[in-house]
Amino acid sequence: MKEQIYKIGEVSEMLSIEQHTLRYLENSLKIKIKRDERGDRLYTDSDIDTLRLVLKLREKGLNTTAIRLALENTEEETQPPPTETVSPGPLVTFEFVEAVSLVRQVSEQNDEIIRQNRLLEERLKRLEEKLDRYSRERDQNLDELMQILKGDGNEGKNKSWLSRLRGK
Amino acid sequence: MKEQIYKIGEVSEMLSIEQHTLRYLENSLKIKIKRDERGDRLYTDSDIDTLRLVLKLREKGLNTTAIRLALENTEEETQPPPTETVSPGPLVTFEFVEAVSLVRQVSEQNDEIIRQNRLLEERLKRLEEKLDRYSRERDQNLDELMQILKGDGNEGKNKSWLSRLRGK
């Protein structure tokens, strides 16, 4: 069975909503509708369902923000049952469990992130120190070398540098 | 400890809302506030909490209807009723939805952080490699130096080393 898709004109007919209203809803509710190559909106059956729900909620008196939240919530549910009535009963249990699980995940993520950050910071610190040491040493050596090369005949400095090098 | 109660004037002060707005909310949200013999409103701490929640939800952009639904539900939550099975309504409690939405936000933030960390780590890695290369080079140079210094009278090698150094 092929995925049914509709263009805005059809949807407008099906739901008895003006096209501009459909576009308005899309924006205000931040619903994402697929487009074809030309940029025309392509509504899937699922989109239609969503819109039907939106209309119902709107009739209930919910404003855009509320509907958006409601959609956010139902969208990620694996199988959004074709719920008819808005039963504000304490469905809690199921969704609550989901939420708690989510929170737990986030919490773990946080821990992990903090851990990572700490490790990164340590590594960075060590690196910086190391680099600092190296570059200082190097510069010093190079400096001395340059001096030696420049001040050709200077035995003393040469010696001191040599001895230092050998001492290492 | 006695139950704290407040009159509308105090509440108005506490929450920085005009009295008429408080009355308006009471009506539109169908909140019940106790009265004294004279008919004056008596707000309990619980009422204050409710109002605080209402204000917060309002800031979130929820309209009266939505807030009313949310309140209906939270009220029941404080007094766990005979919870039935999962009755998945799209609306659930708005407070709850809000919470989930919040968590989701945090989760996304975390994702972003993790992504950033990953980038950081890559940069670090590159840095380390670079450093490693440098230090290896340095060691090599030092080695060569040592060699030269050890093999004192060797002009040829010395020359080659010097020229190499200068060439850099």
Added chain:
DNA sequence: CCCAGCTTCATAAGTTGTTATCAGGTAGAC
């Protein structure tokens, strides 16, 4: 080539929700 159907952007017009104000009243305190 023109029409049909879509797009975006801007703006007007209509609706509704909120807040503010005013009038008319009651009750307790000084």
Added chain:
DNA sequence: GTCTACCTGATAACAACTTATGAAGCTGGG
């Protein structure tokens, strides 16, 4: 008696949200 703090109800003023309309443009089909 007057002041203060509250009440209700009506209405005005403002703000926000929706819906409608128009302009200008793209594209495929007849």
